[in-house]
Amino acid sequence: MTGISPQLLQDIEAVVGPNGIIEDEARGPGPIVRPASTQEVSRVLKLCNEAGQGVVPMGGNTTMVQGTRRVRGEIALSLERMNAIEEVDVASRTMMVEAGAILQVVQEKAVEHGFLYPLDLGGRGSATIGGNISTNAGGNRVIRYGMTRDQVLAVEAVLADGTIIPMQGKAIKNNTGYDLKHLFISGEGTLGVVTRAILRLRPLPTSENCAWVSVPSFAALTDFLGYMDAAAAGTLSSFEAMWAEYYEFITGDKTPHKPPVAYGAPFTVLLETMGSDPERDQLRFEEMLGEALEKELISDAVIAKNEAERKALWEIRDDVFQMGHVAPLWAFDISVGIADMDDYIKALKAKLTARWPDHNLFTFGHLGDGNLHVIVAVGDGSEETHHVVEELVYGGVRDLKGSVSAEHGIGLEKRGYLSFTRSPEEIALMKQMKQLFDPKGILNPGKLFMDEGTMPEMASPLNSAAE
Numbered sequence: 218m219t220g221i222s223p224q225l226l227q228d229i230e231a232v233v234g235p236n237g238i239i240e241d242e243a244r245g246p247g248p249i250v251r252p253a254s255t256q257e258v259s260r261v262l263k264l265c266n267e268a269g270q271g272v273v274p275m276g277g278n279t280t281m282v283q284g285t286r287r288v289r290g291e292i293a294l295s296l297e298r299m300n301a302i303e304e305v306d307v308a309s310r311t312m313m314v315e316a317g318a319i320l321q322v323v324q325e326k327a328v329e330h331g332f333l334y335p336l337d338l339g340g341r342g343s344a345t346i347g348g349n350i351s352t353n354a355g356g357n358r359v360i361r362y363g364m365t366r367d368q369v370l371a372v373e374a375v376l377a378d379g380t381i382i383p384m385q386g387k388a389i390k391n392n393t394g395y396d397l398k399h400l401f402i403s404g405e406g407t408l409g410v411v412t413r414a415i416l417r418l419r420p421l422p423t424s425e426n427c428a429w430v431s432v433p434s435f436a437a438l439t440d441f442l443g444y445m446d447a448a449a450a451g452t453l454s455s456f457e458a459m460w461a462e463y464y465e466f467i468t469g470d471k472t473p474h475k476p477p478v479a480y481g482a483p484f485t486v487l488l489e490t491m492g493s494d495p496e497r498d499q500l501r502f503e504e505m506l507g508e509a510l511e512k513e514l515i516s517d518a519v520i521a522k523n524e525a526e527r528k529a530l531w532e533i534r535d536d537v538f539q540m541g542h543v544a545p546l547w548a549f550d551i552s553v554g555i556a557d558m559d560d561y562i563k564a565l566k567a568k569l570t571a572r573w574p575d576h577n578l579f580t581f582g583h584l585g586d587g588n589l590h591v592i593v594a595v596g597d598g599s600e601e602t603h604h605v606v607e608e609l610v611y612g613g614v615r616d617l618k619g620s621v622s623a624e625h626g627i628g629l630e631k632r633g634y635l636s637f638t639r640s641p642e643e644i645a646l647m648k649q650m651k652q653l654f655d656p657k658g659i660l661n662p663g664k665l666f667m668d669e670g671t672m673p674e675m676a677s678p679l680n681s682a683a684e
């Protein structure tokens with residue numbers, strides 16, 4: 218158990234009731250406080266702030282960067298009892314939800330009303346809207362609809378001292394000074410607890426056309442992306458590129474998946490358009506791929522003929538868990554300019570080969586967003602090896618002015634590398650903002666920034682002096 222004051226726990230229990238505090242080892246040691254309303258969040262935070270008690274906001278716990286890990290005797294503040302979908306406003310095309318609402322439930326509710334909530338990612342069954350907002354989650358359709366930031370019209374949040382920052386309205390346009398909601402979007406729970414949001418809904422597409430194609434070169438890959446984006450006239454919704462090593466592994470002997478297209482091409486792509494005229498959209502999709510074949514932008518294509526085939530293709534793309542077969546491994550979520558991607562991966566491969574000739578490097582990602590998921594399987598899985606691999610991966614990103622985190626956030630995992638992407642001036646300003654919003658540092662302490670409480674094993678040997 219932790220060093221949390223019994224008196225404080227009693228006071229919190231008086232706010233949230235006996236069902237409002239639980240323990241669940243699967244989500245880490247220590248109490249999980251589960252308020253049922255914004256008012257309760259406010260009262261709990263006020264108590265914790267007065268006591269100087271650390272609090273880790275928790276959604277569906279699908280963080281990829283140890284964003285909810287408790288390392289300093291914090292309590293977790295879970296929004297799981299605040300999961301109501303409060304309103305669907307058909308005329309305004311908005312949905313008002315509590316922050317604990319599950320992404321998939323929100324997606325399904327939107328469909329019931331003839332709308333699309335476009336954010337989609339593999340953790341949809343557990344991830345919450347509050348977690349999506351706090352990480353500015355991306356996912357598979359960013360190329361068309363943008364990231365979570367683009368889906369959120371208003372945010373209600375509670376500051377560390379219990380102050381409730383109310384929601385703005387439903388209007389898309391609101392130019393009245395600093396747009397404070399954006400500080401909570403991607404704030405990783407360090408500036409406030411998101412309690413409610415108004416989400417923007419889009420028209421529900423009635424056609425989805427999906428194909429898996431082979432691409433003969435990286436130049437053809439970027440040309441194909443440009444061609445499809447223009448030819449599909451704004452309806453291209455996914456463009457998931459896979460380097461051959463990843464494609465051949467994920468559809469190989471060790472997995473249940475069969476390769477949709479033959480091996481041999483350096484790249485394959487799973488792409489999808491979403492439209493509103495099923496017959497014409499399908500014909501147009503086939504035409505576009507035919508033209509791309511003629512132009513030699515692609516060398517092979519398999520088109521999903523029905524929903525079952527479409528789902529089967531996406532299952533392959535979503536099944537990153539098969540990578541467990543090559544553990545120990547480290548997975549990275551980075552971005553660099555599209556034009557730099559090929560050289561970046563080639564240079565990384567050369568550096569890994571020089572050090573570990575029999576390593577594995579798997580690359581795939583949301584190409585249109587400049588976002589690559591890079592998986593390195595090498596060595597014994599030791600922390601020392603991990604640091605060397607991190608420095609090779611992130612060093613190249615820094616040189617290209619890319620981002621050490623494209624969509625998963627910083628959490629505990631990447632804070633040693635924040636300065637590879639953010640300037641000292643930016644980091645200083647971010648720390649001033651943290652000080653302003655949370656002067657006692659009770660909200661998600663130790664996340665995002667390296668600070669005096671840093672655990673030594675989390676620090677990067679390369680970077681510990683940099684921040």
Ligand SMILES: Cc1cc2nc3c(=O)[nH]c(=O)nc-3n(C[C@H](O)[C@H](O)[C@H](O)COP(=O)(O)OP(=O)(O)OC[C@H]3O[C@@H](n4cnc5c(N)ncnc54)[C@H](O)[C@@H]3O)c2cc1C
Pocket residue numbers: 273274275276277278279280281284285296316337338339340343344345346347348349350351352353354355356357405406407409410411412624625628661664
């Ligand atoms: C299989 C799989 C696939 C994934 N694919 C993608 C992907 O394609 N794109 C992508 O962007 N991410 C992806 N993720 C990562 C993850 O799903 C997202 O980061 C998601 O937004 C986290 O939501 P959550 O509710 O699980 O948040 P948690 O993991 O619980 O928390 C994440 C961070 O947000 C903070 N937080 C949570 N709730 C709140 C709140 N209400 N107020 C303030 N802070 C809060 C936490 O303190 C933590 O720092 C994937 C994860 C899995 C498991």
